[in-house]
Amino acid sequence: MTAPVPADVISRLKAVLGPDGWSEDPDRIAPKLVEWRDRWVGTTPFLALPKSTADVAAVVGICFEAGQPITTQGGNTGLVGGQIPQGEVLLSTERLRTIREVEPYDDVLVAEAGVTLSQVHAAAADVRRRFPLGLASEGSATVGGVVSTNAGGTQVLRYGMTRNLVLGLEAVLPNGEVWNGLKRLRKDNTGYDLKQLLIGAEGTLGVVTAAALKLFPVMASRAVAMIGVATPEAALELLTRAKDETGGAVEAFELMGRLGVEFALRNIPGTRDPLAAPHSWYVLAEFASGEPGSAEGAMARFLEAGLEAGLIGDAVVAQSDSQARALWEIRENQSPAQKPEGATWKHDVAVPVSQVPAFLAETNQAMEAFAPRARIAAFGHVGDGNIHYDVLRPNGGSDAEHVARRDAGSRIVHDIVARLGGSISAEHGLGSMKTAEGARYKSDVELAAQRAIRLALDPKRILNPRVLF
Template sequence: MAAEISSDLLARFAAIVGAKYAISDINDQQPYLKEWRDRYHGRTPLVLLPGSVEEVSAILKLADETGTSIVPQGGNTGLVGGQVPHATGNELLVSLKRLDKVRAADPDSNTLDVEAGVTLQRVQEAADGVGRFFPLSLPSEGSCTIGGNIGTNAGGTGVIAYGNTRDLILGLEVVLPGGRIWHGMRHLRKDNTGYDLRNLFIGAEGTLGIVTAAVVKIFPKPRSVGTAFIGVDSPADALNLLHEARANGGGTVTAFELMPRLGIDFVVRHVSDARDPIAEKYPWYVLLEVSTQSEEGVGDALEGMLMAAYEKGYAGDAVIASSLEQAADFWRLREQLSETQKFEGGSIKHDVSVPIRLVPAFLDKAIAAVEAFIPGCRPLPFGHLGDGNIHFNVSQPVGGDKKEFLAKWEATNEVVHAIVAEFHGSISAEHGIGQAKRALLPGVKDPVEMEMMRAIKATLDPKGIMNPGKVL
């Protein structure tokens, strides 16, 4: 355990950013010290808000010289505690929120240069400002930052067409332990000059260095988007529908979200302006989005595809959005699934993935397993069927005791994760490892993988000061 940080040393750190941007008051620190699920709470003697890469460099140089542990933080929207300091109070928190400039936009190269503290929404707006489109989309996009997205390799609804954050990054600027700055802000689509160092830092959760800026890919805007809400009888039918949509949907499938009836019930019950798009109730629903560069025809193609799927028996009633407002209503149902679970009591959450073809079998087995383990519980699995990522959440039994239910969190994890392993999946599809899953990692990673990860950590951060106790 690191020693308590002296007042003299704290003053040296504060001088780097200036008194205004060195927060020591415990009340002012609170927004930085807990995450929104209220599972992780930390302490720090000082929150530092550097305003330049040079200040970040100076902080890490002093931290290296003095053995001071550093916890980097973006928008503090992470779900596994990776951005929250430990309760020991001997780590400094470095928030990147002041690094909030869009440095450059290049529509010819289809790139943006953005600093780590730029919110995801502002990245989207910057792309839109030059007639382009940035496809990463998350419910927290108004507050999460691109640096945090990079640190966790965020996914979201567009992965089916555009990939994870990792697939959207061309170059990085990173401050390494000791204060060295890696100027890797390359705009190249092809660069075969040795090891891909960029990908070491994407998904590393600040354990190897601090990302201060990135070159992100932007794309031509779709000229036409079709959005449909579809009832299906089973995940297996939804998978068949995905194949049909990819083959005959009239464009690129840019979202394919699977939702259970229980989730729709929760949203309609607890969100005042939410409406069920389909009169008949189905066990499962699909939110499908198809995008194309053609200005016309996507609606007709989508309607024809859905009719064919209906005739083949793997799609029921469907509604195609007739306006942007109606499409937004469909998306609101999907985006409120996680938030509305809190109104139904305790919820045990999992962020897992399995090969796409195995999703239906995984759901059948995992749902049966948790229902047997906690009689009366209400499984609510939903997510990105098109990339195999399922948020396998479990709501407490009606009328049950919330505290008693949540006490079974770890045991329920074991039940679900054992089935994930059986289906050759991942226990963390898009949220990261952080504190929440650190102890689980050696059990799901090949021993050689763990050795390589530890070797990289020891090489880049030999003193172990970068976000200690996270990931490894």
């Protein structure tokens, strides 16, 4: 918990924000103080609601002068607690919601930080373009949030992380100055790429107020299939075949264990078992092409070859957009479906794609020894090596006892990840949850470099002070 916010700082913030630009109403603030899994509950005496970049600059400038810490929050969809204040001023970007420009010739869309991903998708579609960053939370996740956490999503295999999809940024630096880096250039070799420092910095090096986002053509054909496989090794072999068959047109290649599918069937109304019989593992594959009929043809050839090779037990191909959506909802509801099942140790990790089967086998064995009868729900983006490895309490077990062993269990998972050359945070960031743990796996050289950068830009450490190094 940070020190109380001085009364004179609050008075100055109220003056620059105007009567509709702030709140001290506990009911207005309360939804912003709880993370959706209820793991983090915060507190703040003051909610800043800037409606412009100038407002953000004024708020940050006042706080920098006073040495007053700030936590920035977008759509509050983060899963590692970095957006939940612990006594700091809470700066919400919810009123920065203008789409400033959509330019199809440049294939760029400029959106303010509070615009949701769904709104970006709709604005791009209006000019027959697409922004290929898809998240289960896209109805509430905001541009500023996905930039600050370098969000991944389901299309990373083809299009890369958020940092691959941003051309330029506008941000307020920790001293209150505005950096206008909203370039739309694909080439600019004129010094350090400051936007890449801010992307993934979790709000510690500046408050992102707007972003210039890359747009892409709308695909003429698309095919989605749910595939039953026996092992992660079979899924990995199918991924290689999919890349070869499509020439790089694999949009997504997701892996789910049977237990996660059963949770969705039990806890998400309207969910149907995707295949006639249960399978140990499921692959959700999506191909897309600019050529009409090409994706469908590639999917048919891919599945036929996989069946002949004995890699596929069964498969179903979506015959309509609604069927494709239903298959995707099974994948996107993997986390919500766990919520009624009790306490869970959640891990967002990445290993080299080739090591995904080894990671799953070794970690399952380690968890069986450490937490017998615990239920393992593993799923994720096998195409880029990002696995969400979740350990749920045993049926009939105690939530409190399971939570008490979480840190020790997570250390086992993270040690295996590190040994395989992986990362303990693939796409959700470190936040409050993993900052201390993250330092354990970084070299002294890397930590010193990261701390030097932060000290240079934020010598008073006012922005998200509890997050990162």
